[in-house]
Amino acid sequence: MLKDITLGQFFPGDTIVHRLDPRTKLLAVLLYIVALFQAKGWVGYGLVLLVTALCMAMSHISPKNIFKGMKPMLFIIVLTALLNIFYTAGTPILPGWIVTWEGIDRAVKMILRIVLLITGTFLLTYTTSPMALTDGMEVLLGPMKKIGVPVHEMTLMMSMALRFIPTLIEETDKIMSAQKARGADFESGNLIQRAKALLPILVPLFVSSFRRADELAVAMESRCYHGGSGRTRMKQLRMERRDWIALALSVLFLAAVIVLRRLGL
Amino acid sequence: MNAIIRFENVHHTYSEEAHESLSGIDLSIEEGTFVAVLGHNGSGKSTLAKHMNAILTPTQGKVFVSDLDTSLEENILEIRRTVGMVFQNPDNQIVANVVEDDVAFAPENLGIPSDEIRRRVDEALRQVGMSEFKLHAPHLLSGGQKQRIAIAGVVAMEPRVIVLDEPTAMLDPQGRREVISTITRLCREKGLTVVLITHHMEECVGADRLIVMSNGRIVADGTPVEVFSQVELMDREGLSVPETTRLLYELGLPTDVLDVESCAEEIARAFR
Known part of the structure; x- marks a missing residue:
């Protein structure tokens, strides 16, 4: 029964998403999350949904695996949706009903937001080995060593x-x-x-x-471990051209979502 | 030959215990030899091993590793890269979840350039015969395979000595054979000094030198043939001797051979 625990699960593969540098993926997910919370109108959400679907297709991760991982979150998703439906003021869908059009609108967006948030982070952990992930984090958080954070x-x-x-x-x-x-x-x-x-x-x-x-x-x-100073690595992380392209696209994506928000879409 | 490890009248007492774990050890280990240390639990053989790479330091006396005093803090890193140590439980010495990343751990700690680490890792895995498993997850391997990974992890450090503290205690007979043949090969082909701590008599037969410990003292020291032929001493220590030696001893013949062939010849000669 304990064999079913899928913490930090990783599906090895050889797609472009798998081959990206872990730092690129970590930064891209960060930008993705910011974009997700910037999306306001349906067009904005649509764009995020489209990009997520595209990434999923590129990484060959089946939606089934994503949904399987989402099961424990089901309760939270349903609860948020219900609260939004019943506690949003606005025009009732039928005269005298407590359920409003605005409530439904917000509930659907809320569900979409949580589901997309989970999907985005799952795409990161499903396509990146835990070792690569921690390596990437160590490098990205490197500057924090200067203020005394024990990153290593x-x-x-x-x-x-x-x-x-x-x-x-x-x-x-x-x-x-x-x-x-x-x-x-x-x-x-x-x-x-x-x-x-x-x-x-x-x-x-x-x-x-x-x-x-x-x-x-x-x-x-x-085996001569004496802290992080003076350590080298066998597998050095290297940013390739595809990493810079991926990052540029991520920034562009965030910019697009923000523009859509400004336009009220 | 020059001694790579030297013990000078070493005593050691664990703080929580009253009696001495090592009481006056004088010992030098020559470079390139295969030394086996045999003894029962509590004979002090593990304590002896832990003095060889400064995990423990003597409460009295001195230990030198290639003329470096193990009790000095500034020597510790140099000593540990000279003397590699393999422990009993393979699970508790593997640090990474990919075989090759684990083997790379020691060279990474030493600050060696990446392409040199790559070369050492591939070479170390080849030497223990585990190259094909380099991308596997260690927890899916057998005990003997895990222990060979642990040995590769030490070999990648390119030490001059490998100390193995009961490396076969948790393994099945198959894994035990794999490990012993691997370390024998490392000693014979690469000229590495090997110190094997064990309580299995059979594992000592191939060694150049056999040391028997009891109650924190060395009670016998010589080639395996010399040590095993002291049958009364071994019986007194409750240690077994090879069946060939036992047979010759019971027959009242000279006990100066170990292998079955020579034993048969010895018996045949007695009949003539």
């Missing part, structure tokens, strides 16, 4: 956490099997009973994680 340490922790997810899942499975073999019951009972049954799993998992962390630290030091 933060990104190292992130990639390390991603590295240990499968190891810890495996360990959890092992502990659960051991507990089940001794008659533990994780499936029945109410919520509180089930939460209580998880305690004998969490305690050994915690203890072993600390032991792992300790061993890992010694192993890293044995």
